[in-house]
Amino acid sequence: MALSYFFTALLCLSLISAVITGQTASLAPAMLRGAQQGAELLFSMAGALCLWSGLSSAMEKTGLSEKLQKVLRPLLGRIFPQTAKDSVAMGYLCGNFTANLLGLGNAATPMGIRAIRQMSKSAPKNTASHEMCRLIVLNTASVQLIPATVCALRASLGAENPFAILPAVWVSSLLSASAGVMMTFLWEKMSHV
Amino acid sequence: MFDLILPLLLTFVSLWGLRQKEDVYSHFLAGAEDGIRTLFGIAPSLILLLTAVGMMRESGGFDLLSNLFAPVLGFFKIPAETAPLLLIRPFSGSAALAVGTELMVTHGVDSLIGKTAAVMLGSTETTFYAISVYFGATGVKKTRYAIPAALTADAVGFFTAALTARFLA
Numbered sequence: 001m002a003l004s005y006f007f008t009a010l011l012c013l014s015l016i017s018a019v020i021t022g023q024t025a026s027l028a029p030a031m032l033r034g035a036q037q038g039a040e041l042l043f044s045m046a047g048a049l050c051l052w053s054g055l056s057s058a059m060e061k062t063g064l065s066e067k068l069q070k071v072l073r074p075l076l077g078r079i080f081p082q083t084a085k086d087s088v089a090m091g092y093l094c095g096n097f098t099a100n101l102l103g104l105g106n107a108a109t110p111m112g113i114r115a116i117r118q119m120s121k122s123a124p125k126n127t128a129s130h131e132m133c134r135l136i137v138l139n140t141a142s143v144q145l146i147p148a149t150v151c152a153l154r155a156s157l158g159a160e161n162p163f164a165i166l167p168a169v170w171v172s173s174l175l176s177a178s179a180g181v182m183m184t185f186l187w188e189k190m191s192h193v
Numbered sequence: 194m195f196d197l198i199l200p201l202l203l204t205f206v207s208l209w210g211l212r213q214k215e216d217v218y219s220h221f222l223a224g225a226e227d228g229i230r231t232l233f234g235i236a237p238s239l240i241l242l243l244t245a246v247g248m249m250r251e252s253g254g255f256d257l258l259s260n261l262f263a264p265v266l267g268f269f270k271i272p273a274e275t276a277p278l279l280l281i282r283p284f285s286g287s288a289a290l291a292v293g294t295e296l297m298v299t300h301g302v303d304s305l306i307g308k309t310a311a312v313m314l315g316s317t318e319t320t321f322y323a324i325s326v327y328f329g330a331t332g333v334k335k336t337r338y339a340i341p342a343a344l345t346a347d348a349v350g351f352f353t354a355a356l357t358a359r360f361l362a
Binding site: 003 | 199202203206207209210213215217220221222223224225226227228229231232235236238239240241242243244245246247248249250251252253254256257258281284285287288290291293294297302303308311312313314315316317318319320324326327328330331333334335336337338339341342343345346347349350354357358360361
């Protein structure tokens with residue numbers, strides 16, 4: 001439903017600004033060009049997207065992502081001390097985080113949902129516990145090694161090196177996730193007072 | 194060294210799979226199929242949204258929006274042109290992708306604005322979508338500070354994306 005509003009708002013705004021700026025003649029061609037661009041874009045993104053999805057799935061099925069989970073477990077245990085006591089919830093949580101890291105969106109969400117359901121069993125009814133909030137913040141901050149779609153997009157638009165953005169993406173994700181997690185710790189501290 | 198990370202990763206995963214006596218090629222294949230499915234999943238949405246976004250650009254609507262937010266974004270040294278992307282990012286992944294594409298096409302994929310848009314897209318998520326999925330799954334009504342905390346993370350992400358994009362070669 002949100003997209004219906006967004007789509008309609010864009011159309012209305014375009015019409016109004018076209019009248020204001022006097023660009024009315026270019027609106028109809030822009031319409032067709034946009035749709036055309038979408039189709040072309042999808043076609044040229046296909047290669048990179050499939051390649052990375054293939055790599056991620058191979059990492060998952062050959063047990064590499066499980067190895068990664070073991071490495072990450074102690075770190076996640078520090079961020080989620082309560083959940084770390086529940087091995088089932090912790091398993092889902094590590095799975096969720098690792099899948100996000102590898103860009104396995106299709107695997108990350110179901111795993112995260114199982115984690116948060118398990119966590120909610122030990123939380124007051126209908127209320128988000130501190131660690132549930134923290135899980136959500138980690139999932140909204142996109143901690144990802146290779147943002148496949150964006151790299152595919154850059155490749156399709158003829159970027160010199162589609163992966164050149166990676167160091168910046170890593171720093172930004174890390175800082176934004178840390179900021180979000182720190183906020184949840186801060187709030188937890190304050191609510192205890 | 195950095196140039197070789199991805200080719201090495203690809204080779205390493207294949208070798209590792211063989212050592213594990215796994216049919217690693219078919220695992221790659223299954224994943225590639227997933228990629229096609231993802232692509233088909235976003236296709237209708239991306240085509241429709243790029244239509245609307247293209248109209249916004251041609252009509253000058255995006256310029257108006259950018260000018261509106263220029264003073265605030267300028268203070269944080271974030272390019273004003275990315276204003277539409279910042280506004281839509283937390284709400285819709287496909288709309289953000291469409292707006293980001295638009296920025297990369299108009300200003301050049303390797304321009305500062307193009308790179309900033311790419312880093313922003315890569316380092317943030319569809320916050321409200323994730324919140325609704327996770328809280329929906331648990332029936333949580335009192336979300337407490339989850340939304341402000343998640344939005345803080347987004348804001349920090351946008352700021353650092355604009356900052357770090359400047360240092361990219």
